[in-house]
Amino acid sequence: MKNVVHIKNLEVVFDTDEGCIEAVRDITLSIREGETLGLVGESGCGKSVTSMSILRLIPCPPGRITGGEILFDGQDLLTLPIPQLRRIRGQAIGMIFQEPMTALSPLHRIGSQLVEAWQFHYPLKRREAWEQSLAWLEKVGIPDPAQQMYAYPYQLSGGMRQRVMIAAAMMMAPRLLIADEPTTALDVTIQAQILDLMRAMKKADTSVLLITHDMGVIWEMCERVAVMYAGEIVEVGDVEPLFNTPLHPYTEALLQSIPSLAEGRGRLPTIKGQVPSPLEYPAGCRFSSRCPHAFDRCLAEHPTLKKQGARQVRCFLHDEGEVAS
């Protein structure tokens, strides 16, 4: 299948007072045409850094992309001059952020923010851009859209603001939509509305990169999933087989520690200890100190992401395959 985006060996660091912190390393991941790819992991594992790197939205300083390439339509987004990158941002690649209150300008009305985007990318008259924007507000289910075009973001509820963000991200028919925790700040009943809307708005050839920490959301929305731990991808595969038979011990432990709605009571399986600080990553496997299966090699050597059938795994228990590329 055709890849829309191909990330190769991406490496991002942050300069801090305590030293240079490696946020993500050796990220190799492709997003296929038309698929919804989930990116899952706990706080601080590098999910957002990876997604923000695609559009080069990492604040610099302190962040720096120090290696790798991100191919989109054969061109490397990491070396593209900014004016050309701005043509891609918001048009070919759209983005939805977690907190729509900070993603939308608080000083401008909803309508003018949408019109500005249209006029930046297309030679449209203000009236045409206005009508297009209005049509999109209606499409994403905003009640009384003609009135809401004049509203400021603070006047809308969290769910409604996220609908505006979806309109803004989807109205240019992007080839890739990056959704960074789009429903994390919302209540479950509103989350259900927004996930439903995202499914309805997605065209057959639009690819989605969905970042979340909620395994249930991944299960319901995605075809494939990449699991991240401590700045690295540890496992990639199709959602159903990966959830049913996780290969990496971290994926397995993570799935087991989720409380289930269907059955209950009794102690939950946990992962002992905590994620190591980026300043003191071990030389070997980064999960080794918490892994129930760790052996000598895990402490001494750093595993690479290897192919295992349709799956990719970073673990010495599954180390026979080719290096993933």
Place this chain on the structure above:
Amino acid sequence: MTAPLLELRDVRTWFPIRRGILSRTIGHVRAVDGVNLSIHPGETVGLVGESGCGKTTLARTIMGLDKVHSGHLLFRETECAGISTAAMKPLRRKLQIIFQDPFSSLNPRMTVLDIITEGLLQHKMITPGERQQAAEQLLRDVGLTQDALHRYPHEFSGGQRQRISIARAVSLRPELILCDEAVSALDVSIQAQIINLLMDLRDAYHLAYLFISHDLSVVRHIADRVSVMYLGQIVEEGPVAAILDNPKHPYTRALISAIPKVGSTERKRIILPGDVPSPSAPPEGCRFHPRCPYAQERCRSSIPRLDTLSDGLTSHRIACIRKDEI
């Protein structure tokens, strides 16, 4: 049956809305509006609902942090609504709270030793000479190492800070702990550790919990009974399995169906239209009727009371006038 540890009878917590230069009260935000709830010794009651439904205000009201507008709040059969701080003090020891955000609920200028022994000294349960020993025992109880004693909260991760909050809460040997979204800010692997710790402490000290959460799967693991709250009122309550496997109130049904679940094959979700109305102008009649798929004309006018199903469990109560039809 023994007397309940905590009993709420028709509790209302209203906040005045003031306008104009004379600050005249022009209305009320009815954050908690007629709640009945009881917790027995050693029992864990889950309180679930979405943001703004009044869960936290209810917890603050029980703690005496927000004033009761009307109704009765009985702790060990003693009226707590409207009593003085001095009269409240002996009860406070029996009633503790763990907050959601372990970053803002611990004083950054106090060491862990000070944080977890402050209450003990305040209530004269130990002498200053016994502090060290008491603190060491508390740290063992919550699974922290002894070197934590002289460190400050910022040196700990979220999960460890929540352990400190728990140590502070259990230090006074309380009978009831309110957990206000105590595990919501934590990652799943850490969340599981804290849930296990809360369950261990419950067994060790015969604690009762009011476990407030928006996450029904967590509640399923820890709670004996559940109350579901919507717009300041309890709409359904009962044993945890009855509520989660066989929800009766249309809101509870929608809430449960909206949760994305790993492994589910059916994708049939009940999508509720619109947003939760404002608690300053709640709808007449049943508060859920504007969003309810089963609403009829009479739901607009008659106020439903919590009641059992005609053929259901006596402990499972639903506030819906159509509960036996739907």
